Amino acid sequence: MxxxxxxxxxxxxxxxxxxxxxxxxxxxxxxxxxxxxxxxxxxxxxxxxxxxxxxxxxxxxxxxxxxxxxxxxxxxxxxxxxxxxxxxxxxxxxxxxxxxSYFGTMAVTKRVTGAKDIFAEVVYEGDDFEFEIDRGRKRVLKHKQTLTSISGGKILAAYCTIILDDNREFTDIMTMDEIRQAWKKSKQNPDKDGSTHQEFPQEMAKRTVINRTCKSYMNTSDDxxxxxxxxxxxxxxxxxxxxxxxxxxxxxxxxxxxxYEVVDEQKQPSKTTAEREQENLFDHEPSGQSGGPGF
Known part of the structure; x- marks a missing residue:
């Protein structure tokens, strides 16, 4: 080294x-x-x-x-x-x-919530899919697929379910339009020919809904x-x-x-957050808090 x-x-x-x-x-x-x-x-x-x-x-x-x-x-x-x-x-x-990664998001969710399992599935055109909304909570009632729907079907949606330790469930469902809107924020250019999003849309759809579901559930906690x-x-x-x-x-x-002759010191651009953090990170006593500069 x-x-x-x-x-x-x-x-x-x-x-x-x-x-x-x-x-x-x-x-x-x-x-x-x-x-x-x-x-x-x-x-x-x-x-x-x-x-x-x-x-x-x-x-x-x-x-x-x-x-x-x-x-x-x-x-x-x-x-x-x-x-x-x-x-x-x-x-x-x-x-x-x-x-x-979405593996990391699932790991943190299990650790914080004590969830027993987290899984996601894609809903294809032709699937027999039913869900209900009870008091604002979604729940999948039935999802049956066929080889025909899987092999040639259009992706309509994806959902993720978190199974908690007392067997309660937390489910979120995203339509394919919502998923594609989320993909547009990606720096990987998902619309490019040969991109991972185009080559493996079912897996990328699962990743997207897993991330949103886990974040949504984690943020409902007062932890x-x-x-x-x-x-x-x-x-x-x-x-x-x-x-x-x-x-x-x-x-x-x-x-x-x-x-430059009329530049006033008070009008100089303020330092970026990153610059302030660089100056202050190691000047702070440990507090156990993550907000603010440094640790």
Missing amino acids: SNQLALVKKDTVDVVAARVREFQERGEIHFPANYSPENAMKSAWLILQNTLDREKRPVLEVCTKDSVANSLLDMVVQGLNPAKKQGYFIAYGKQLTFQR SSLVMQHFNRQDETVVQAEVEAEIAANANSETIDVD
């Missing part, structure tokens, strides 16, 4: 490990018996050393140390491991983010635990990083005339 990587590791992985131990000592976080935060961070560090941004540059050289540390903390607090395909590290400009704070903060961080990266890209592609 080069001296530069050793310094990055000391300022990120080692700092996060120490912060996680503090959370554990204060009883603010409890991991499943089969989860090792140390092993998860070792896996993440190995992956990060080979992760590149969109310009094919190493993210550990491009991204701020604060964003690397925060992405690792988001991963660990949620009890996820990238080696199990439960999430991915993605850079937006100088900001590194950890984004859950203010550290896990839920990072579950929600991660999504906000990704959106913020995308916006800041897009603003920076647009600014770099435009020519702006500035009269």
Whole structure:
């Protein structure tokens, strides 16, 4: 390991490990018996050393140390491991983010809610499908498929059901129009020929409805635990990083005339959230809260 990587590791992985131990000592976080935060961070560090941004540059050289540390903390607090395909590290400009896969979203949902099972199915044209809505809650009454509907049918919808420990069910249903609207927000260009969305629409539809169902159910909970704070903060961080990266890209592609002689210091652009976090992350005492800059 080069001296530069050793310094990055000391300022990120080692700092996060120490912060996680503090959370554990204060009883603010409890991991499943089969989860090792140390092993998860070792896996993440190995992956990060080979992760590149969109310009094919190493993210550990491009991204701020604060964003690397925060992405690792988001991963660990949620009890996820990238080696199990439960999430991915993605850079937006100088900001590194950890984004859950749908496997990761299901894992967090089971951990927080104690759900016994989570499954999704696609509804094809020709299927015998019935559902009801009782007091605002959807419930699938019947779903029968045939080889004909599966092999040649048009996808009409997809649904996901969470089975809770007391056998209660929570179900959400999305029409294919709703699913395609969600796909339009994807950075992967799902309309492109040969895209994963076009090649495997049934699997991508399942992923979309799983993510929405799990997030919907998790957010109905009044759980203010550290896990839920990072579950929600991660999504906000990704959106913020995308916006800041897009603003920076647009600014770099435009020519702006500035009269430097009349520029007033008070009119200088304010620092971005990312810059403020970079300055303040390690200045804060551990509080166990995920809001605000740093941990």
